[in-house]
Amino acid sequence: MASLGRGALVLALVVAAYALVVGLLGAVRRDRRMVTSARRATFALVGVVGVADLVYAAAILRHDFSFVVVAETSSRSLPIGYLITSFWASQAGSLLLWVSVLTGCAAIVQLTNRRANGELMPWVTAILAAIATFFCTLLVVAASPFATQVAPADGNGLNPSLQNPYMVAHPPSLYLGYVTLAVPFAFCMAALLAGRSDARWIVSTRRWTLTSWSFLGVGMLLGAHWAYVEVGWGGFWAWDPVENAALMPWLVATAFLHSVMVQEKKGMLKVWNVVLVATAFALSIFGTFLTRSGLLSSIHAFVASNVGFWFVGFIAVVLAGPAALIIWRLPLLRTEHRMESLVSREATFLFNNLLLVGLAFAVLWGVIYPLISKTVIGDEVTVNAPFFQFFSVAFGLPLLALMGIGPVIAWRRASLRSLRATFGIPFATGVACGLALTVLGYGTNALGTAAYSLCVFVAVAIGSEFARGAAARRALSGGSWAGALVALINRNRRRYGGYVVHLAMVLMIIGMVGTSAYGTTREASLRPGETLVIRDYRLLFTGLVRESGPNYDERSARFTVSRAGQALGEIAPANRFYPITGQVDPQRSNEAAIRTDWSRGEDLFLILDSARSDGSVTVKALINPLVNLLWLGAIVFVLGSLIAAWPDRREARRLARRYAEEPVVGEA
Amino acid sequence: MNSSPIVERPSGHIRLVFALAIAGLLGVFAVYTALIGDTTPLVGVAEAAAGKHRGEVVRLAGKVVSHSGDAGTPAGLRIVLADNATGQTTVLVYHGSVPDAFRDGRRVVVDGTEKASGFEAKTDTLVTKCPSKYQPPTSTGTVTGS
Numbered sequence: 173m174a175s176l177g178r179g180a181l182v183l184a185l186v187v188a189a190y191a192l193v194v195g196l197l198g199a200v201r202r203d204r205r206m207v208t209s210a211r212r213a214t215f216a217l218v219g220v221v222g223v224a225d226l227v228y229a230a231a232i233l234r235h236d237f238s239f240v241v242v243a244e245t246s247s248r249s250l251p252i253g254y255l256i257t258s259f260w261a262s263q264a265g266s267l268l269l270w271v272s273v274l275t276g277c278a279a280i281v282q283l284t285n286r287r288a289n290g291e292l293m294p295w296v297t298a299i300l301a302a303i304a305t306f307f308c309t310l311l312v313v314a315a316s317p318f319a320t321q322v323a324p325a326d327g328n329g330l331n332p333s334l335q336n337p338y339m340v341a342h343p344p345s346l347y348l349g350y351v352t353l354a355v356p357f358a359f360c361m362a363a364l365l366a367g368r369s370d371a372r373w374i375v376s377t378r379r380w381t382l383t384s385w386s387f388l389g390v391g392m393l394l395g396a397h398w399a400y401v402e403v404g405w406g407g408f409w410a411w412d413p414v415e416n417a418a419l420m421p422w423l424v425a426t427a428f429l430h431s432v433m434v435q436e437k438k439g440m441l442k443v444w445n446v447v448l449v450a451t452a453f454a455l456s457i458f459g460t461f462l463t464r465s466g467l468l469s470s471i472h473a474f475v476a477s478n479v480g481f482w483f484v485g486f487i488a489v490v491l492a493g494p495a496a497l498i499i500w501r502l503p504l505l506r507t508e509h510r511m512e513s514l515v516s517r518e519a520t521f522l523f524n525n526l527l528l529v530g531l532a533f534a535v536l537w538g539v540i541y542p543l544i545s546k547t548v549i550g551d552e553v554t555v556n557a558p559f560f561q562f563f564s565v566a567f568g569l570p571l572l573a574l575m576g577i578g579p580v581i582a583w584r585r586a587s588l589r590s591l592r593a594t595f596g597i598p599f600a601t602g603v604a605c606g607l608a609l610t611v612l613g614y615g616t617n618a619l620g621t622a623a624y625s626l627c628v629f630v631a632v633a634i635g636s637e638f639a640r641g642a643a644a645r646r647a648l649s650g651g652s653w654a655g656a657l658v659a660l661i662n663r664n665r666r667r668y669g670g671y672v673v674h675l676a677m678v679l680m681i682i683g684m685v686g687t688s689a690y691g692t693t694r695e696a697s698l699r700p701g702e703t704l705v706i707r708d709y710r711l712l713f714t715g716l717v718r719e720s721g722p723n724y725d726e727r728s729a730r731f732t733v734s735r736a737g738q739a740l741g742e743i744a745p746a747n748r749f750y751p752i753t754g755q756v757d758p759q760r761s762n763e764a765a766i767r768t769d770w771s772r773g774e775d776l777f778l779i780l781d782s783a784r785s786d787g788s789v790t791v792k793a794l795i796n797p798l799v800n801l802l803w804l805g806a807i808v809f810v811l812g813s814l815i816a817a818w819p820d821r822r823e824a825r826r827l828a829r830r831y832a833e834e835p836v837v838g839e840a
Numbered sequence: 841m842n843s844s845p846i847v848e849r850p851s852g853h854i855r856l857v858f859a860l861a862i863a864g865l866l867g868v869f870a871v872y873t874a875l876i877g878d879t880t881p882l883v884g885v886a887e888a889a890a891g892k893h894r895g896e897v898v899r900l901a902g903k904v905v906s907h908s909g910d911a912g913t914p915a916g917l918r919i920v921l922a923d924n925a926t927g928q929t930t931v932l933v934y935h936g937s938v939p940d941a942f943r944d945g946r947r948v949v950v951d952g953t954e955k956a957s958g959f960e961a962k963t964d965t966l967v968t969k970c971p972s973k974y975q976p977p978t979s980t981g982t983v984t985g986s
Contacts, residue, residue, distance in 0.1 A: 332940065405937065522858070530865040537869045542882060551881050554899055558878040563869075697912060761940045781937050782912030790912030792937065 174239060177227035177318040184220040184271070185308035187213050188301050195298030199365070207294045214282050214297060217275045217304060225272050228265065228317050232258055238323035241265060247329035249723040254335050260343050261330055263479065264317035269344065270460065271307045273351040277380075278304065281355055289376055295362030303354050306486050314478045332724070332750045332761035338398035342391055346418050349388030350456040353421060355380040356428075357453035357490075360446055364497040369442065369504035374432045375827050378666075379817050381449075385429060386813035388422040393806040404762035406693070406777045406794040408802070411560040416535045417459035423532035424452040427525040430578070434518045437583065439508025443498060444525070446505070450494035455532070457487050462539070513585040520578040527567045527574070534563035565619055569626060572681060575674045576630035579667075580637055597636065602629030620689030627678045627685075634671050641668075661815060666823065669816025676812050679805030686773075686798025695781075697790045706793045709776055710734045713791075716783055717744070724748040724761070729780045729789045733767060743767050745780035745791065773798050880951065885923035885930045888954045900959060901949045904942070905929060911938050911966075921948070936964035 191213035198206030230236075232255055237243035245265070246258040260266040278300040285293050311317070356377040363373035395415065396408035409415060428448040434441045461483035498505065511518055538555040545553035580594050606615075606625035615621050638657065645656040645663075661668040694706040698713040705711075714730045728746035732739065743765040749758035767776040777794040881893055885902045902921035911917035916933040923929070924947065934950060942948060951965035 404940070526858070526861050526865075530862075533865065534869055541879070545879075552883075553879045554882045556878040556880060559872065562872070757943050759940075759943065779937070782910050784910060784913070 173227055173231060173236065174318040174320045177224050177231075178312075178316065180220055180224040180227065181308060181311050181316065181318070184217060184224065184275075185305065185312050187217045187220055188304040188308050191217065191301035192298055192305050195294055195301055199294035199298060207297070210294070210297045210301065211282055214275070214278045214301065217301075218279045221268075221272050221275045224268060224311075224317075228268060229259060235327070236323070237325075237327050238320050239317070240319040240321050241317050243321070243324055243327040245327070245330055247327040247723075250327075250330055251335075251722065253337070253340055254330050257334060257340050257343075258330050260347070261334060262317070264311065264315040264319075266343065266347065266460075266463070267307060267311055267315055267479075268317050269347055270351055271304060271311065273348060274300070274304055274307065274354060277352055277355055281358075285376070289359075289372070291366045291368065292359060292362040292373060292376075295365045296358045299358040299361050300354060303358075306482075310479055310482055314482060328752055329723075329750060329759070332748060332759050335750075335761070336398055336402045338394050338402070342394040342398055345387050345394055346391035347460075349384050349386075349391055349418070350421065350460055352380055352384035352387065353425065353449075353453045353456045356384070356449050360449045361494060361497060364446065364494075364501045367501065367504060369501070371432070371436045371439075374435060374445065378432070379819075381425060381429060381432075382813065382817040385422065385425040386810070386817065388418055388425065389809060389813070390806070392418050392422065393803075393809070397803060397806075400799075401764060401766065402761075404764040404779045406764070406779065406792065406796065407687070408799075411538070411557050413539050414463050416539050416560075417462040420532045420535050420539075421452045421455040421459055423528045423535070424448055424455060427528035427532075428452060430521045430528075431525050434521050438518055440511065440518060441522070441525075442505040442507065443502070446494060446498055448525075448529070450490065451529075451532075454487055454490045455536075457483065457490060461487070515581070515586045515591070517578060517581050517583045517586075520574055520581055524571060524574045524578055527571045531563060531567040531571075534567070535560065538563075568681075569619075569622060572623065572626045572630060572677075575677060576626070576633035579671060579674065580633055595633065598629045598633035601632045602626060604628075614690070617689040620685050623681060623685045623689075627682055630674060631678050634674055637671060638668070663822075665815050665818050665820050669812050669814070669818075672812030672815055673809060674812075676805045676808035679801045679808060681805075683798050683800065683802030683805060686801070687796040690797045692795040693792065694794075695790070695792045697788060699786075699788045704731075704791065704793055706776075707795050708735050709793075709795070711743075711778070711791075711793060713789065714742075716787055716789065721748065724750045725758070726763075727780075727783055728763075729783060729791065731765075731778065733776065740767070743776070743778055745778045747780055747783065768800060770800070773800060775799050882949070883954075884925060885921055886926045886928045887923075888959060889928060889930060891954065894954050894956070897951060897953055897962075899949055899951050900932075900954075900961075901947065902930070903947050904944050906944055907942075909933075911935055919948075919950075921950075930959055932959040932961045934961040934963075934966055936966070938966060939968045941968040942966065 191210045194206050194213065195210030197203065198208075198210055228239075231239045231242050232246055235242075235246070235248050241262045241264050242258075245261040246255055250258065258265070260269045278297075281296060281300065282293075285296075289296070356373075359373040359377045363369075392415070395418070399410070400406075400408040428445065431441045431445055431448060435445050461479070511522070513519065538559050541555045542552045545551055576598060577595070582590055586594075602625040605628040606621050609615055609621045609624055614624075638660070641660040642653055642656040645651075645660050646653065649656075649659070651659075661672075692707055694704060696702075696704045698704060700713055700715045703710055703712045711731045711733055714732060717728050717730055719726045719728070726746050726748045728744040730742060730744050732742050734740055745765040746763040748761040748763055750761065751758045762779060765778040767778075768774075769776070775794075775796040777796055779792045779794075781790040781792055783789045880897055880899045882899045882901055883893055885900065887893075888898060888900055900921070901924065903924055905920040905922045907917060907919045909915055909918045911934055916935045917938065919932050919934055921930055921932060932950065932952065939948075946968050948966060948968050950961050950967075952959050952961040954960075
């Protein structure tokens with residue numbers, strides 16, 4: 173079995189390299205037979221990598237612990253759902269997932285562009301094959317999932333923290349986000365290589381970019397929810413390098429999604445868009461590298477990592493290649509229009525881009541600062557959470573304001589009169605919100621008050637756009653408000669899907685600010701019969717209970733909760749202990765108890781820090797106000813992304829007409 | 841190559857604003873981290889023992905050799921930590937939350953101050969490697985494949 177898997181990976185490497193070389197030759201020589209052969213190799217690659225996937229999946233499902241990676245990440249007692257998770261729990265497994273998703277995407281690109289982008293596709297085929305060649309090389313040379321050993325009786329099992337339903341979806345979602353960024357990157361590079369300076373590559377990959385951006389966003393939100401319910405410190409984001417690894421490409425992809433509108437509409441920011449798409453892809457590779465290499469836990473881990481130098485080399489190529497292409501094609505990338513005013517939609521998008529990219533680089537700076545300090549001053553110095561928090565607020569608040577301004581301000585130049593008409597009510601409502609919060613006693617946190625005022629400003633500005641549009645549709649064709657709203661969204665899904673995403677961001681920011689600015693934490697050691705008071709909640713500790721689960725032993729602390737004399741039921745934070753074959757100490761997992769109060773929009777969060785043989789416990793309790801708006805915002809985010817990415821025949825016809833009429837720019 | 845349809849070049853001041861904004865941002869990052877930023881040196885057990893950062897708050901990295909006690913009690917959790925490279929050990933007492941992945945053999949990081957009397961760990965600062973990078977100890981047996 174392992175030989176079959178290893179053989180499949182070697183064959184995949186050969187096929188990917190063949191697609192790369194023949195695709196390049198076909199593109200340079202304009203040889204149709206070579207281009208077709210490279211295209212077929214792309215489809216063959218799906219089959220060959222699929223064989224490797226099947227062998228690896230079969231080894232996991234059959235508990236074949238002669239596979240080293242299977243023994244390290246699964247066990248006989250692991251429930252079936254988490255056996256699936258163990259596929260990508262190891263470095264080798266996650267790299268195999270990368271290649272599988274990439275080859276699948278490459279095949280979809282071939283299928284959907286059979287009769288489109290004839291000039292670009294040979295280059296696209298070669299570039300995607302180059303990326304596949306790199307990852308296949310890693311799997312064959314540095315991190316094979318098919319290394320074997322004398323099979324132990326049982327495996328080590330999956331890390332208990334990963335035994336959570338969110339962890340079934342979180343890593344694949346992030347990987348889908350990382351990998352699908354390869355498609356816009358490939359099209360962008362293909363456009364430069366083919367000498368096309370128009371926005372066709374952007375239009376052709378808009379859905380891929382949206383898909384990638386959405387999966388990265390959803391992946392981060394799933395991870396945040398997993399951290400909240402499973403890791404058990406009461407928060408959802410810790411500025412860990414691995415979390416930052418997904419945030420950076422997402423921020424740059426967000427900038428790209430906005431700046432492409434300026435290129436499509438005004439023919440501006442062409443170089444900037446190439447820089448953004450290359451940076452987003454390079455950061456997605458960097459993200460994969462960070463997640464798998466352990467680079468930043470220790471400088472020594474970097475040296476010891478068997479994939480580290482491969483990734484560094486590949487990232488260097490991903491950055492140097494586009495830089496060289498930009499310099500070569502600079503005459504083609506000149507802007508077609510002048511920016512007429514700094515008070516216009518294109519300027520707003522430019523500011524938004526600067527802030528997003530600035531924030532991404534602030535995060536990158538914080539992530540790689542230990543390496544920089546080690547190189548420059550000889551000491552490894554880490555950057556703490558306040559650094560990230562400072563920049564997320566400093567850049568986040570203006571970005572929040574631009575979320576309300578950008579969608580509604582006029583293109584080219586906005587007059588004072590139009591600004592007053594468009595932003596008068598949202599601005600006044602935002603100010604009124606700030607005043608109301610101050611009067612109600614929430615003004616002590618100035619940043620929280622400012623954030624909430626801006627949230628109201630954005631919500632009213634975007635809500636007004638929906639209301640204006642729906643009113644216009646009703647005036648044209650009558651019907652109900654709901655029908656007019658649906659027709660409005662249906663008529664321009666990209667625009668209104670984007671507005672829905674902005675509203676989702678507002679909800680999420682309200683949730684994030686609520687917990688960070690207005691949360692409460694209490695910690696106490698308690699004996700049975702003692703009470704912990706947090707705000708108006710009283711938590712009476714009634715005792716410890718021991719139980720057994722399918723593959724763990726559990727120790728839970730029982731609390732009866734009351735508020736203002738009213739009983740609210742029982743909650744029980746717990747510790748679970750998962751036995752590991754051959755080891756005395758079991759693996760511990762903290763199971764936080766969360767009581768959600770939808771009427772007050774807050775969570776009571778209880779963590780069992782430790783339990784002692786005399787029956788006493790140490791617990792940490794938190795009140796997280798409005799945190800559930802973060803999860804509600806996540807659902808709205810998915811809805812908005814779906815609306816924006818949903819195929820739109822009307823738009824497709826319009827674009828087909830536009831590009832049929834537009835002359836090819838640049839050399840053929 | 842066909843001639844490209846350049847209608848107008850962007851005005852110089854917009855480019856200047858753009859370039860200055862980027863340069864300014866990079867400057868702010870550098871100044872913030874160098875002068876104001878909340879940064880902590882990351883040191884190994886051997887480096888801490890050498891006393892280079894004595895009296896400073898540092899982030900101590902090492903591998904857990906053994907542990908005993910309870911981080912929730914006044915006596916605390918006693919951790920014997922080994923240097924990742926040299927194997928030199930130190931003993932520290934920790935109070936507060938203990939990550940799920942904490943156990944013997946695991947690499948951990950903890951904030952604190954290196955004093956003449958030993959390393960004084962700060963409450964609630966013990967972290968282990970992210971679960972997504974979790975690699976359990978290799979199963980017993982001989983690796984035969986590649």
